[in-house]
Every structure is written in C-alpha cells, then in structure tokens.
Amino acid sequence: MSQSKITTVGWQRLGGRILQTSFKTHMLISALLRLALICYGQLHDSQSAVPYTDIDYKVVTDGARQVLAGGTPFARHTYRYSPIMAYLQTLNILLHPAWGKLLYATFDLLIATLIYRLVHMEIKSQYQKTVQHLLSKFNRPRESNQSLDALDARSHPENLARASACFWLYNPLTAVISTRGSGDCFSSFFVILTIYLLLKSEHDEVRSHWLIFGAGLAHGLVIHLRLYPLLFSLAYYLSLSTRLTQTPLDFLCQILRPNKQQWCLVIGTLVSLVAFTWTFYSMYGWEYIYEAYLYHFVRKDPRHNFSLQFLLQYLGSATSVPEPSVMLKLLVLAPQFLLILYLSLSFGQFRQTLPFCIFAVAFVIVTYNSVVTSQYFIWYLALLPLCLNNFKLLSWRRCFTLLFLWLLAQALWLLPAYLLEFRTWNTFYWIGLQGAVFFATNGYILEQLLSHYGFTQFKISYRKLL
Amino acid sequence: MSMKNFKCLLFFSVLAIMGGIRNCYVVESPIVQVEMDKAGMHRTLTYRLRFDYPLVGKDCEYVLLQALPASVYISTDELDDLQRLKRLSAVYPKFVNIEVATERAQPFSVLLRGTPKITEALGLPVHFRYHAPSDKRSAATVAIPLPELYLNCPTADSELVENELVARPDKLYCLNAPESRFDENVVKEGQPTTMAHLERCNWRRVHVECQLKTPLRAEIPVGQANAYGPVLCGTILLGWSLALWTIIRSMANTRRINQRLNEQRLLQQKVK
Numbered sequence: 001m002s003q004s005k006i007t008t009v010g011w012q013r014l015g016g017r018i019l020q021t022s023f024k025t026h027m028l029i030s031a032l033l034r035l036a037l038i039c040y041g042q043l044h045d046s047q048s049a050v051p052y053t054d055i056d057y058k059v060v061t062d063g064a065r066q067v068l069a070g071g072t073p074f075a076r077h078t079y080r081y082s083p084i085m086a087y088l089q090t091l092n093i094l095l096h097p098a099w100g101k102l103l104y105a106t107f108d109l110l111i112a113t114l115i116y117r118l119v120h121m122e123i124k125s126q127y128q129k130t131v132q133h134l135l136s137k138f139n140r141p142r143e144s145n146q147s148l149d150a151l152d153a154r155s156h157p158e159n160l161a162r163a164s165a166c167f168w169l170y171n172p173l174t175a176v177i178s179t180r181g182s183g184d185c186f187s188s189f190f191v192i193l194t195i196y197l198l199l200k201s202e203h204d205e206v207r208s209h210w211l212i213f214g215a216g217l218a219h220g221l222v223i224h225l226r227l228y229p230l231l232f233s234l235a236y237y238l239s240l241s242t243r244l245t246q247t248p249l250d251f252l253c254q255i256l257r258p259n260k261q262q263w264c265l266v267i268g269t270l271v272s273l274v275a276f277t278w279t280f281y282s283m284y285g286w287e288y289i290y291e292a293y294l295y296h297f298v299r300k301d302p303r304h305n306f307s308l309q310f311l312l313q314y315l316g317s318a319t320s321v322p323e324p325s326v327m328l329k330l331l332v333l334a335p336q337f338l339l340i341l342y343l344s345l346s347f348g349q350f351r352q353t354l355p356f357c358i359f360a361v362a363f364v365i366v367t368y369n370s371v372v373t374s375q376y377f378i379w380y381l382a383l384l385p386l387c388l389n390n391f392k393l394l395s396w397r398r399c400f401t402l403l404f405l406w407l408l409a410q411a412l413w414l415l416p417a418y419l420l421e422f423r424t425w426n427t428f429y430w431i432g433l434q435g436a437v438f439f440a441t442n443g444y445i446l447e448q449l450l451s452h453y454g455f456t457q458f459k460i461s462y463r464k465l466l
Numbered sequence: 467m468s469m470k471n472f473k474c475l476l477f478f479s480v481l482a483i484m485g486g487i488r489n490c491y492v493v494e495s496p497i498v499q500v501e502m503d504k505a506g507m508h509r510t511l512t513y514r515l516r517f518d519y520p521l522v523g524k525d526c527e528y529v530l531l532q533a534l535p536a537s538v539y540i541s542t543d544e545l546d547d548l549q550r551l552k553r554l555s556a557v558y559p560k561f562v563n564i565e566v567a568t569e570r571a572q573p574f575s576v577l578l579r580g581t582p583k584i585t586e587a588l589g590l591p592v593h594f595r596y597h598a599p600s601d602k603r604s605a606a607t608v609a610i611p612l613p614e615l616y617l618n619c620p621t622a623d624s625e626l627v628e629n630e631l632v633a634r635p636d637k638l639y640c641l642n643a644p645e646s647r648f649d650e651n652v653v654k655e656g657q658p659t660t661m662a663h664l665e666r667c668n669w670r671r672v673h674v675e676c677q678l679k680t681p682l683r684a685e686i687p688v689g690q691a692n693a694y695g696p697v698l699c700g701t702i703l704l705g706w707s708l709a710l711w712t713i714i715r716s717m718a719n720t721r722r723i724n725q726r727l728n729e730q731r732l733l734q735q736k737v738k
Binding site for chain 1: 505506507508543544547548551553560561565567569594596598599600601604605684685686687688689690691693694697698700701702704705706708709710711712713715716717719720723724727728729730731733734
C-alpha cells in the first residue's frame with residue numbers, strides 16, 4: 001500500500017472516531033481542556049517572568065479597576081477598546097483574576113455550538129434544495145422536506161456539523177488565545193451569530209424579519225467592539241436580496257432601493273451601533289471616540305510584522321521621505337477594497353454562500369492589512385469551520401499542502417525577524433521580502449479556496465431518493 | 467610608676483587607639499559592575515552592587531538611577547510583573563510609549579531601589595527602539611550612560627555617609643517618584659519642614675566605582691530611506707497583481723456557482 005493511501009486511511013479512521021463521539025462529549029472534553037489551560041496560566045504567571053496571560057487582558061483588567069473606582073477605563077494608558085470589555089472584566093477584581101479568561105473560554109465553546117448549529121442547518125437546507133433541484137429534473141418538483149436517508153454517512157449534517165465544531169474546539173491556537181485572556185473570541189462570536197441569524201431567517205418565514213433585525217443588532221454590536229466587521233456589511237446586505245445582481249445598474253438599484261429584509265438589517269445595525277456608541281460617548285466623551293476608533297486610523301507603528309506594507313511603512317517613517325499623496329495611498333489600499341467588493345458580489349448574493357463569503361472577506365482584510373500579527377488570524381480562523389464542507393473539491397493532500405505553505409511562509413518570515421530582534425542584524429529588506437512571500441502565499445491559498453469552492457457536494461443515492 | 471598605675475595607663479591607651487581606629491576608618495565607595503547582553507533589540511542590564519560593611523545592616527536605602535536615552539524604552543507591564551514576583555523594586559514612569567521611533571521619543575530614568583548588602587545583583591530588562599531610516603548610515607550607535615547612586619540613611623546613621631563618599635556634600639536630593647528622578651532639595655525660608663519631607667529629601671548622591679566589562683553601547687540597524695521609492699512601487703504592483711490574479715482565476719467558478727444558486731432560487735420561487 002502506498003504511503004499516501006496509508007495516510008488517507010489513517011485520517012479516515014481518526015475522522016470516524018471523532019464522528020462516533022457525541023457533540024456533548026466533545027464540548028465537555030474541550031471545556032476541561034480550557035479549564036486546565038486557565039489553571040496552568042495561573043500557575044505559570046505566579047512563577048515565570050514571561051507571562052502566559054495576554055498583555056491586553058491586563059490592560060482591560062486595569063480599565064475595569066478604573067471603572068469600579070468610578071472613573072473611566074481610558075484612564076489606563078493603551079486602553080483602546082470598547083468600555084464593554086472593561087465592564088465584562090470587573091469580576092476579575094471583585095471575584096477572581098481568572099474570571100475574564102473563564103468568560104472568554106465560555107464564548108469559545110459558544111462559538112463551537114454556533115458552528116455546530118449553523119453547519120447542521122446549512123447542510124440540511126442545501127441538501128433539501130439540491131434534492132428539490134434534482135427532482136425537478138424528473139418532473140417531481142413539489143416533494144419538499146425530503147428525509148436525509150438518501151445521504152451517505154459522511155455527508156450527513158450531524159456528522160459534518162460535529163466535525164466542523166471539532167475543528168474549532170481542538171484548534172490549539174484558538175484554545176490558547178482565549179485562555180490567555182484575549183477578547184477576540186467574544187467579537188468572533190457575534191460575527192458568527194450574525195451569519196447564523198441571517199441564515200436562520202431563510203428557514204423561518206414567520207420570524208424572518210425579527211431574526212434579520214437581531215442579526216443587525218449583533219452586527220452593530222460587533223462593529224462597536226471591533227471596526228473590521230464593518231467591511232462584512234455589503235455581503236450581509238446583498239445576501240438578503242431576492243434577485244441576482246449582474247450589472248452595475250442592478251447593484252445601484254440594490255443599494256438605493258432596499259427590500260424589507262434589507263431595511264430590517266440596516267435599522268438593526270444602526271440602532272445597535274448608535275446606541276452603544278452614543279451611550280459610551282455620553283459617559284466618557286471624546287476620549288472614548290479617539291481611543292476606541294480614531295486611534296486605529298492615525299496609529300503609525302513601523303515595527304516589524306507580517307504585513308506586506310511593513311517595509312513601506314518603516315521606510316516611510318524617515319524624515320527625508322515626504323508624506324505620500326492621497327493618490328498613492330489609494331493605490332496601496334484599493335486592491336483590498338476591490339477584492340472585498342468582488343467577494344461580496346460573487347459570494348454574498350445568496351445565503352448559502354454567505355459563511356464562505358465572510359470568511360474570504362476576513363481573510364482579505366487580514367492579508368491586506370497594514371499591520372498583521374498572529375492574533376489577527378483568529379478573525380478568519382473562527383469562520384473557517386463554517387466552510388469546511390465547501391472545500392470537498394480539495395483533496396486531503398492539497399489541503400495539507402496549503403496548510404504547510406501557510407506555516408512555512410510564517411516560519412520563513414520568523415527567521416529574519418528573529419535575527420533583527422535577537423541578533424540585531426540589519427534584516428529589514430529580508431523581513432520585507434518574507435512579508436511579500438507570506439502575502440503571495442495567502443493570495444495563492446485564497447485563489448485555491450475560491451476556485452475549489454463547491455456548495456452541493458453530496459453523495460446522494462438516487463435509488464433511495466426516487 | 468607602680469605596676470598598678472602602668473596597667474591603668476596601658477588599658478586607657480589601648481582604648482584610645484581603638485577609638486582612633488574607629489574614627490579613622492573610611493567607608494569605601496560602593497562598586498557597581500554593569501553588564502549588558504551582547505546583541506538584540508531586547509536586552510538586560512545587569513548590575514552587581516557591592517557596599518562596604520559599615521553601610522550594610524543599617525536602615526539605609528539606596529537608589530540606582532539609570533538614565534535611558536530616547537532610543538531605549540522599558541515595558542512597564544514587564545517591570546510590573548517583575549515587581550509582583552519580587553524580583554525587582556523600581557520606580558519608573560507610569561506610561562512609556564513603546565511604539566514610537568527614537569526620533570519622536572523622550573529620554574527618561576529608571577530608579578532601582580534596595581537596601582545596601584555586601585553583594586547584590588539586579589536585572590533591568592530594556593528594549594531598543596527602531597531608528598528612522600537614513601540615507602547615510604546602516605546602523606546607529608546607542609550609548610547608555612553610567613548609573614548614579616543615591617543613599618538615604620536615617621539621621622542616626624547619617625554619619626556613615628562620610629563626606630568623602632558623597633559626590634556633592636553640600637546638596638541633598640528629593641526623590642520625585644512620579645517623574646522617576648531626583649530633584650535638588652531647595653529649602654525656602656519660612657517653609658515648614660515635615661517628617662515626610664525630611665525622609666523624601668534626605669538623599670545624597672555618592673561616589674560610585676563603576677566597572678564595565680564591555681562598553682554600554684549597542685549597534686541598532688537602520689534601513690535605507692532611499693529604497694522607499696522602489697519599495698512603494700513593488701508594494702503597489704504586488705498588491706494589484708495578486709488581487710487581479712485572484713479575481714481572474716476564480717471568476718469562472720463564482721459565475722457557475724451563482725448561476726446554479728440562481729436556478730435553485732427561481733425553482734423555489736416557482737414551487738412557492
């Protein structure tokens with residue numbers, strides 16, 4: 001037997017075992033794993049000078065301390081988050097310092113629950129649509145609500161949903177990030193909740209508008225928490241359209257003449273975003289607006305990072321280099337916006353493809369961002385499990401090759417970064433070059449995912465079906 | 467002279483000589499060996515302090531003032547952690563901007579506190595800032611000044627800090643903790659003197675013998691500013707190429723998917 005066949009069989013066996021274990025058991029194991037990591041973090045921090053706890057966790061805890069003292073969380077230097085984060089962590093001071101980590105780990109598990117439900121719902125719905133489509137070819141289009149008997153075990157919604165949730169639950173990166181006290185899981189939860197509510201609204205016609213309004217509220221909250229989900233708005237909006245946008249005129253009509261569902265989304269988003277922002281503005285004034293929002297636009301951090309723009313930003317910080325014109329800045333930024341527009345129009349027009357669309361947009365936001373650190377990867381890693389079923393056209397081998405390339409590009413970047421940081425070698429160009437390699441690798445991965453995306457990958461038994 | 471008188475004389479003579487010895491003992495200047503890691507943007511300044519024994523075991527307190535140039539910063543969170551683990555006792559600014567480059571940063575000082583011991587080692591983690599790119603150099607030399615030592619002894623033990631030991635015998639200094647520095651104590655007439663003021667402003671700068679194994683200098687790499695133009699062109703070109711390539715390569719698949727989904731939608735609308 002060839003080596004690749006043995007590997008495939010091995011993976012299939014592992015997959016089989018995972019499928020046999022119930023989702024509740026996986027949740028329990030993951031909860032215990034996260035509890036163990038939190039306990040380890042507490043022990044580690046009491047002994048080591050290099051802390052396990054995320055630095056932002058300490059900043060937010062200090063912000064919470066200021067809130068409890070009747071002050072503003074922005075009195076803590078470098079506090080640049082929504083005050084909600086400080087409120088959430090007030091129990092760090094009142095109850096136990098690890099409270100916030102417990103809370104974020106809980107949201108980590110809630111994300112898994114949402115992934116499970118969303119994938120289950122999505123596959124079941126897609127299956128029924130596919131069956132309906134097939135039956136229509138046999139002139140039997142009215143037989144809706146098909147049972148799932150015609151599906152093979154591997155394509156069964158229960159199994160795929162469980163596998164997708166496990167992909168999140170057992171991802172070491174996400175488990176470590178949440179138990180270190182990073183609040184990224186909290187915002188990722190609301191991004192997935194928005195997608196879940198939008199998809200659910202398609203199947204629940206009675207509560208459809210309320211669900212979309214709820215999705216708007218979640219979307220407004222997550223924009224308030226982190227600015228980047230604002231760029232998902234066009235895809236959300238287009239997914240609620242009732243006809244395909246094919247020309248620029250169609251697109252303009254879509255934007256200028258929203259339907260009822262689109263109105264619900266827009267109103268929900270505005271209500272939530274304005275309510276939260278106005279409340280905190282009235283409490284903390286201009287300082288809140290500047291620190292939580294504006295600072296991220298004016299911030300200039302030329303220190304090395306994964307971004308393609310690192311070298312440009314660093315060299316641009318020279319006193320002899322004049323400030324680039326608006327045109328040049330646009331030329332640098334435009335590809336990102338072009339891709340977001342393209343992805344929103346290509347994958348955002350149907351709710352079936354919406355999870356993948358949001359994943360791809362998040363991937364583009366991170367890849368083209370002016371500053372990229374490992375923590376940003378969670379923005380799209382949280383959305384990846386929602387689309388795993390859509391990558392069945394990619395072989396295991398290709399999947400592992402893409403993963404290997406992604407890790408290799410990071411490792412190659414780490415070498416010159418290490419030499420600069422710990423050996424004081426002049427490796428600015430080398431880091432810039434590796435940043436470009438990482439950027440190109442990400443571009444290749446995105447192209448592969450886009451080209452191999454499939455939404456109806458079912459093995460349906462015609463005999464059982466007909 | 468009788469034997470009894472001779473013994474008395476001898477006893478008092480010995481006493482007098484011993485008293486003289488005590489008065490003649492000059493307290494030696496403290497010795498500070500300073501060492502810095504050889505490479506990296508993140509290094510530790512290691513201080514090995516040695517005090518002469520009369521200063522040890524008294525209620526005296528010392529502060530080692532380390533001035534840091536603009537190209538060096540400390541992470542206040544890192545030092546907070548070290549203080550929490552009782553590995554360091556220090557006074558430093560509440561906020562140090564760690565993001566700005568050297569050209570836009572300000573120098574400041576860190577005060578390392580302790581009580582005199584025969585020998586003691588302290589470690590201060592410091593970080594070097596990036597320097598703005600330049601057309602003329604590929605590295606910048608950053609020199610870290612030698613530390614200064616200040617002593618504060620209670621009034622009863624103040625005689626231990628002899629004039630020979632003190633750098634400026636005529637001056638006392640006040641510890642300005644919020645600014646992490648020492649200010650000269652200027653006594654204004656009519657100003658009431660409180661106990662707290664006396665304790666805070668009883669610091670004396672003492673001579674210190676600094677021993678260096680290697681000079682406290684670091685070579686920090688600097689990028690070439692004249693490469694900005696080509697890098698700008700490359701960034702724009704790569705960004706656009708990849709975006710357009712992604713669109714062109716995936717367009718056929720996205721069109722096919724949308725067509726099939728549209729068919730499904732139309733079919734559903736028909737079924738309804």
